Amino acid sequence: MKVTEHIANAKGRTQFSFEILPPLKGENIQSIFDSIDPLMEFKPPFIDVTYHREEYVYKELENGLLQKKVVRKRPGTVGICAAIQNKYQVDAIPHILCGGFTREDTENFLIDLDFLGIDNVMALRGDAVKTETYFTPEKEGHNYANELVQQIESLNRGEYLDEEIQNQANTDFCIGVAGYPEKHIEAPNMDSDIHFLKKKLKNGASYIVTQMFFDNKKYFNFVDKCRSEGITAPIIPGLKPISTKKQLNMIPHRFNTELPEELIREVLKCGDNKQIREVGIEWCIRQSKELVDAGVPFLHYYSMGKSDNIRAIAKQLF
Ligand code: FAD
Numbered sequence: 001m002k003v004t005e006h007i008a009n010a011k012g013r014t015q016f017s018f019e020i021l022p023p024l025k026g027e028n029i030q031s032i033f034d035s036i037d038p039l040m041e042f043k044p045p046f047i048d049v050t051y052h053r054e055e056y057v058y059k060e061l062e063n064g065l066l067q068k069k070v071v072r073k074r075p076g077t078v079g080i081c082a083a084i085q086n087k088y089q090v091d092a093i094p095h096i097l098c099g100g101f102t103r104e105d106t107e108n109f110l111i112d113l114d115f116l117g118i119d120n121v122m123a124l125r126g127d128a129v130k131t132e133t134y135f136t137p138e139k140e141g142h143n144y145a146n147e148l149v150q151q152i153e154s155l156n157r158g159e160y161l162d163e164e165i166q167n168q169a170n171t172d173f174c175i176g177v178a179g180y181p182e183k184h185i186e187a188p189n190m191d192s193d194i195h196f197l198k199k200k201l202k203n204g205a206s207y208i209v210t211q212m213f214f215d216n217k218k219y220f221n222f223v224d225k226c227r228s229e230g231i232t233a234p235i236i237p238g239l240k241p242i243s244t245k246k247q248l249n250m251i252p253h254r255f256n257t258e259l260p261e262e263l264i265r266e267v268l269k270c271g272d273n274k275q276i277r278e279v280g281i282e283w284c285i286r287q288s289k290e291l292v293d294a295g296v297p298f299l300h301y302y303s304m305g306k307s308d309n310i311r312a313i314a315k316q317l318f
Helices: 003-010 030-042 077-088 103-115 145-156 190-202 216-228 247-255 261-269 273-293 308-317
Strands: 015-020 046-049 055-060 066-071 091-097 120-124 174-179 207-210 298-302
Touching: 003 015, 003 091, 003 174, 003 207, 015 030, 015 308, 030 077, 030 308, 046 077, 077 091, 077 103, 091 103, 091 145, 103 145, 120 145, 145 174, 145 190, 174 190, 190 216, 207 216, 216 273, 247 261, 261 273, 273 298, 273 308, 298 308
Parallel strands: 015 046, 015 298, 046 091, 091 120, 120 174, 174 207
Antiparallel strands: 055 066
16 A cells, blocks of 8 residues: 555554665575564554665785675665565565666666555665765666656656557556755755755655654754645654664764754763663654654654664554
């Protein structure tokens, strides 16, 4: 079922959902099931599965020269989605990127998803590969997520890349896109970022999931700004409980997200990561309760493969 239908069916009730990462190559899918199992009692209508593009690694050869190798450390997005739908009978939402995909790769990926009975996709640009400063698309790929949304929407109308197979079987994906309450790191300002967010919606996206935030005011201001710009799509808040001291520096750097002073103070008082986990849970429960009171359609948690803290939070809310 489409995310928009799940929202309509809930008639204003806030629902629980979460995002998982495919395991590192070499690990078993059981590790994924082990992280999902404890969360199923909260009845998530859907589970998102991230996509991880290729990375370049350099291997030193015997002659001292470096050999560049392309590796994907976390493959398996599509397989995990199929396994989730099969095992739990809930919707799995694969993330799909511009980065690393030609238009042809994208089309073939979407055909696989359609054949597997997947109804939703989360369309993203992706970041630059780790060894590069700026995002570079594939030669035949997309520069921005709004172009990717346009391709998905074309396939929804039965328009394939090969003009000889036009007006054939169409897909019917509900498309989600990313939104940034504190603006995307590369956007020159919030107005510009919202301008391009509107383009993703105009091209066919139906709902927005936000980047993580730790101060609900940022989310509420973002929603107000989107609404004043004419955006009517559901805006699902993305939440992550802090769990380590290292994240105080990593999160702002990687996600362009500010941490409130009070949260930083609480984390710094902790003697170890176990205590920090408790602080993160408490903070996230407070955030979640306020968001439920504001009538958000979903609370969407970034589980990062660890479910104990998400479970502790969900127990207080669902
Ligand atoms: P876009 O919407 O393309 O925007 C990128 C930047 O370009 C923005 O600054 C925007 O303002 C600007 N822009 C957009 N269109 C134009 C244009 N036409 N001209 C000029 N500027 C433009 N990454 C992964 O690798 N895998 C994942 O599974 C994944 N899941 C995510 C899930 C969520 C909910 C979120 C919020 C992020 C996720 N990301 C993931 C990270 C995401 O790929 C990065 O944040 C990426 O840098 C931007 O992706 P986007 O889809 O928002 O890009």
